[in-house]
Each structure stands twice: as structure tokens, then as C-alpha cells.
Amino acid sequence: MDAKLIALATLLNVAPAIAQDTGHATGHAQHLGAEVMPFDLARIVHIFTPLKDGGTQDVVSRDGDPTQVTLIRAHLNKEAAAFAQGDYSDPSAIHGQAMPGLAELRAGDGRMHVAFEQLPGGARLRFKASDPALVAALHDWSEAQVRDHGADAVMHHP
Template identity: 50%
Template sequence: MNISKRRMLTAGITTACIGATLGAALWIGGPRQDGSEGQTSRQEAVAARGRTVMPFDIEETTHHFTPTGTGAVQDVVADQPDDEKQIALIRTHLKQEAKAFGQGDFGDPAQIHGDNMPGLATLQEGYERIEVRYKDRTDGATLTYTTDEPALVAALHDWFEAQLSDHGDHAETGH
């Protein structure tokens, strides 16, 4: 084989290998050409980070995010209403989160979803003007966020929308 044909063959093989590698990277969660993550890979990454922060099993629970006129309501429930283990873990975690959020500590959501998640910076800055209340449910627990500031209500709604998107099948708009 002459040098010209060998170079063309090598270039073709290299191009095919690069294409296969990029295709595989996109499939397993690598960045897209525009630098963004694929939605499915982002949800998988969020679920993996969530397992290090949330003590309950994300596969056995569902988050419900409900925007309201004065803030938002977050319910986390066990998929099996009699799953006492998941219910106890949900309650423990949400009690801790209510306390942290009330002190301006949104570190857990930032660790799971990223520091740049929509609404997060505004919530951190305005935490003193948001009331966060915890309440048990028979199948889990609820956090209710209330404020009379439209900018904070909008930030809560943006924050919830980001979580809905990131949690995929493990989250729903509340009822």
C-alpha cells in the first residue's frame, strides 16, 4: 500500500474512532457539542448525586413540586404508602432541610443540582424573607415555602421547575 492510501485509511479509521467515541460519550452522559448535558444523562447524574445527599431511596419515593401564589409546596412521599422505612427517612431529611433552608443553607440542593440552578442565588440572598414550614404526611413529609415578595415567589417557582426537570420520573407537579 502506498503512503497516500495508508494516510487516507488511517485518517478514515481515526475519524470513525472519534465519531464512535463521541457517540458513546453522548449516550452515557457526556457533553453535547454545545457543551450542555443530554437531559437523560443529567437526570442520571442528578440521581447519583442525590443518593449521596438524600437518605431515602429515590427509586422508591416521589417528589411533588407545587407552585403557589405565595411560594411553593414540596411533598416527598413513599411510593408504597406503608413503607415505614422510606417514610422515616423522608421525614428526617425534610426536617433537616427545613432547618437548613431557614438559615439560608441551600447546600444540599446545590450539591445535587449544581450551584447555578435557577432561583437558587435569589433564595440564598432572600432566605430571611421566606418562611419554611415542615409537616408530616401519612406517606412522607411536606415543606411549605411562603413569602410576600414576588421576586422570591418567582425564584421558588424557577427552583421547583429546575428540580422537576432534573428529577425526571422521580418528580411530578403537585396537585
């Protein structure tokens, strides 16, 4: 098993412990998330990893259910296309228009490369930019999502 898969498996194993410490997603974010995301938030984990040139957002099924994995992949594939065009309407519907980093990401249309990739049990969005301010906005945006999603999300620092 490669190092990335070992790290991902480790994160999935610690997510239940994190859930005990932080509780579930805030009621507001969880409710709105269910309206935007087609998968069961209680059965997945969002893993955000900040990188020097951007970052990743992994969404992985906690139980490997094939239906959840299919829903995750379809949703993230759709989001990759939207984000690449500066369309962050789904996250703003969940987290609000004033979400940290959101305005900068929208304005970064064309300067942020967003790629979709399948993972075992889910999918990944890879964000990449050469503008340090845009990378910082992505990091702020990721941290805001982790705060709002509670136990449904973790920040991974490599």
C-alpha cells in the same frame, strides 16, 4: 378523605405513567441525589406545587414503607431548618450552583418562611414569602428540580 389527600393519591397513581414517559432522574442528578438524600429515590416521588405566596415540596413513599417514611421525614425536617437560614447546599450539591432560582433563595434568607409538616407516607415543606421576586425564584427552583429528577418528581398545578 380530604381533597388534599385525594389529590396526593391521584398524583401517586399517575407517577408511574409519568415515569414511563420521562425516564428516571438524569444519571448525574440521581447519583448525586443518592449522596444527599437518605431515602431510596426509586421508591419515592417529589411533588412540587407552586402557590401565589410560595409553594410546597412533598416527598412521599410510593410503597408506604415505614423505613422510607422515617428517612423522608428526618431529611425534610433537616432541610426545613437549613432552608429557613438560606442554606441550600444540599440541592446545589445535586443540581449545581447555577440552578435556576438558587441564588435568589439564598439571598432571601429571613424573607422566606419554611415549615415542615408530616404527611401520610412522607412529609411536606411549605415555603411562604411576601416578595413576588422570591416567590418566582422558588417556582424556578422547583421547576429545575422536576426537570433534573425526571420520574422521581412531578409538578402539580392546583
